[in-house]
Amino acid sequence: MLVMQVKPEEEILSRVWGRRVFIFECFGCREVHFPEEKIETLVEKFKEKVIGKLSCDYLCRREFVQDYINEYCQEIERAEIILIFSCGVGTQVVSSLLEDKIVYTACDTLYLNGFQGLTVQDFNCNQCGECYLNYTGGICPLTNCPKGLLNGPCGGAKNGKCEVNPEADCAWELIYNRLKKQGRLNLLKRVFPPRNYQKIITESLLRKGV
Amino acid sequence: MSFAEKLNKGSFVVTSEIGPPKGTEVEKMLEEAEVLRGMVDGFNVTDLQSSVMRLGSLAVCHLLVERGLEPIFQITCRDRNRLALQSDLLSAYVLGIRNVLVLTGDHPILGDHPEAKPVFDLDSVSLLKVASTLGEGEDMKGNKLDGKPEFLLGAVVNPGADPLELQLMKMEKKIEVGAKFFQTQAIYDLRKFEEFMKKVEKYKVPILGGIVLLKSAGMAKYMNEKVAGVSVPERYIKMMAEAKKKERPRISIQIGAELIKGIKQLCQGVHIMPLGWERYVPRLLEASGLA
Structure with missing residues (x-):
């Protein structure tokens, strides 16, 4: 089961506003809980700046994604921000393949059970429900x-x-090192408040009886 | 004069460290502290140092308070969640403790209970912020406190860290959320420390340079290989290697005194971590012109 939620609209719009956007959208696990309509409504608000969109299955498969990136390299090159709609694993895969680009995840991953390990990759998602990848150059401080x-x-x-x-x-x-390369070290100046463990949907909360 | 008063006045301060025992036998530890009465301005009491289970920092700090010695309560984020950390800060205050040194803490895997759950609900920066908030009379959720713990809050910094810029960014955050003094990792390279001091001068926050007495050449080599940000120069390693076993404390004190004299020119204090060589601290202070 995959449960994701889109980050607050203002937060996403403030990031993408006025910038050329390339979108990665992962449909690998969408049959479960992928906020597709919400994403469509959101993207509609800055559609004139979207210079390319790649929808694929399993953004967590590095080799696959590399092929797609090669195919769309011109649009990606022109883009000022890469916007990801996927779980934390997909975001980390794209970030690692596009180290010089600002890769921004639009989603918080709440729950991935049953899907972790479906495709072989080096990244893991902690399902913290308040994705930090946008502040850390796409490298997860929780899992790493x-x-x-x-x-x-x-x-x-x-x-x-x-x-x-x-x-x-x-x-x-x-x-x-990654943020320095991108000229974004100022992101590290922010004092992060402690995590909110209420955001995690735990097994016990989801279980509807034995 | 209290540690805080001396710091605020800009006087040169000396702190030492006490490692609580594994067990309940506290006499030896208290005797070691007693030897330094009047010679140091504060005693850091470590919080399950190196993730080894032992007597707690809070209790030992209280024992020092009872004896008229001034403790610096080390508190780490390894073993307690945010409820317990806040509660222990309140407890520390009512037990007469006024100085707190906030650290992230070692990972349990490095200690004698490697299977333990690592907590790290807060980190050194967020715990400093929480401690500051408590001092203003509120818990971290904004609930009012009946009586507030006003501590002098300190933190640590590693002048030899690489990349230093990343270390300084964290140091800036610590200052932003309430750190009023810093104690450093062990210093052996005065030139490197001087460069560090030039970079942090602008923060105008007191820094106490760390001193760890070398016990042997082997210890120096071990630290060079394993301990973050520590590089003992070849010259000191050679001095220790050439000294006969009986002579080692004398040579070690000579090296320590040389470092302390150098540190004294560069910052506002020195923090001595004797690691079992407490008995040599008076001689070290004497040799450094601090006793």
Whole structure:
């Protein structure tokens, strides 16, 4: 089951307004709960700036997405912002393939159970319901930092490697490097409030009896 | 004069660190603190340092208060959610604790209970903000408090961190949400520390440079390999390697004193982390001209 919700309209419009937009829309799991109508109404409001749109199944499949990106490379090149309608995994895949582009997710992922692992990829979505990828260059601090820190690195990384898992790169250094490359380090100045765990739809809340 | 008063006055301050025991036997720890009475301005009490289960920082801070010694209550985000952290800050205040050092905390996997649930409901920045809010008389949800805990809040910074810019961004956030002083990771490279100080001067916040006494060349090499932002120069490693075992404390004190004298020219204080060598701290302070 996939449950997603579109971020607040004002937030999305303030991001895309006046910019050339290229849209990725994932339909892989749409039969479950994909706010399709809401997305249509929303995109209608800035349609004259939409220079291309790619609808596909399973945006989480990297090889697939790479092929699509090659196909649409001219439009993507011209776009000032890439807008994603998918779960957090799809957003991370596109961000990793378009490191120089501003990739913005329009959705918060609430629930992915049963779909994780359907396609093989390196990314994971924490289903936190308040997607942070727009502030972190498309690298998730919740799934990549063992402490899930929101306000920067813990300071334990040595030579760029995580103290908890020395095999892995420090997520915050990856975030820093990507945002620096994009000239968007100012995003890291924001003090993030603690997460809202009420946003998570838990198993227990969804279960309708045994 | 209290630690806060001295800091505000711009005096040079000296803090040391106390590691609570694994168990309930507190005499040795209290004796080690007693030796430093009158020599240091505050005692950091670590909060399950290195994620090893032991006696709590809150209780030990209170024991120090009872003895007229001034504690700096270290509080990490590893083990408590936002309810417990706020509650413990209230508890600390009623137990007479006035200084708090806020940290994110090590991950449990590095300690002696690696299977434990890592909490990290808040992080160092959000906990500082919460502590500031409590000091203004409200909890983090805006509910009014009956009596407010007004702490002197501190935080940590690693001058040797790479990339330093990322470290400074986090430091700025900490200042923005209420950090009034900083203690640093161990410093061995004074030139690097000087560069760091030039970058942070503009914040006008007191910095206490960190000192960890080298116990051996092996320890120095280990830190160079494993500890973030620490680089012990070859010269010090050589001095420790050439010293006979009996001579090591003397050489280590010599190195520490050299560093403290250098730090004294650059910032407002020094924070000594003895890591078991508490007995040498008086000699270190004497050799540094601080006793």
